[in-house]
Amino acid sequence: MTRKGDFKPTNEINAFIEERIPGCEYAGNYTGADGRTDLRCKKCGTVFNRSMISVRKGHCSCPACREEKQNKARRLKEEEKRKKEEERLKKEEKREEIKKDRERRRQLRSVPHPCPVCGSMTTRQKYCSDKCRSKANNSTKEARRRKKLAAVTVDKDITVMGLFRRDAGVCHICGGKCNAEDFTVIDGTFIAGDWYPSIDHVVPLIKGGIHSWDNVKLAHRRCNSRKGGKI
Numbered sequence: 001m002t003r004k005g006d007f008k009p010t011n012e013i014n015a016f017i018e019e020r021i022p023g024c025e026y027a028g029n030y031t032g033a034d035g036r037t038d039l040r041c042k043k044c045g046t047v048f049n050r051s052m053i054s055v056r057k058g059h060c061s062c063p064a065c066r067e068e069k070q071n072k073a074r075r076l077k078e079e080e081k082r083k084k085e086e087e088r089l090k091k092e093e094k095r096e097e098i099k100k101d102r103e104r105r106r107q108l109r110s111v112p113h114p115c116p117v118c119g120s121m122t123t124r125q126k127y128c129s130d131k132c133r134s135k136a137n138n139s140t141k142e143a144r145r146r147k148k149l150a151a152v153t154v155d156k157d158i159t160v161m162g163l164f165r166r167d168a169g170v171c172h173i174c175g176g177k178c179n180a181e182d183f184t185v186i187d188g189t190f191i192a193g194d195w196y197p198s199i200d201h202v203v204p205l206i207k208g209g210i211h212s213w214d215n216v217k218l219a220h221r222r223c224n225s226r227k228g229g230k231i
Helices: 010-020 052-057 063-110 130-151 160-166 221-227
Strands: 024-028 036-041 047-051 183-186 189-192 197-201 216-220
Touching: 010 024, 010 036, 010 052, 036 052, 047 052, 160 197, 160 216, 197 221, 216 221
Parallel strands: none
Antiparallel strands: 024 036, 036 047, 183 189, 197 216
């Protein structure tokens, strides 16, 4: 007995299947509208059997392709999990390295060593006191200043006292008298006062001036500091 919805020619059932399930085609063994049929996946060629009810509802899919998709999703998930684990281990290693470095620094600080300035033994990082650190910084700045000055020196016989005599001890900036005795010596360190004479470059070295008698004038240390790199 032929039921409503049955297909007789193969092309009719094939057209019906491709309309409902575009990724599959008829592969034979059709048993009626309420029966089953074989389907072939157009992508991978796998043949599988499904009920015609599922075909009409469009709920059929290739088991091989579905399994491959699930395996791919599983592999991606495992790869993502592996990368996260690697990142976690790298962060853990980095934290461990930082911890070891801090411990190493702490141990080094606890070992007594001589201060580079005064030679006394200390457990501080480098210098024994802020005073020694200040002396070292001042020495470094002075060495840089002298090196820079030597690079542009033209007249090597320029001295503060020579300039003091040439300019009659008068500051060319404010017109006041310079005091050659305005200084103190503390622990062997020479400290100039505000009114002590200094060499001022009319055109500063940083702006292309040269260390020559024509480009230097006498100035109070304070006036010279206030002038800075100005012309």
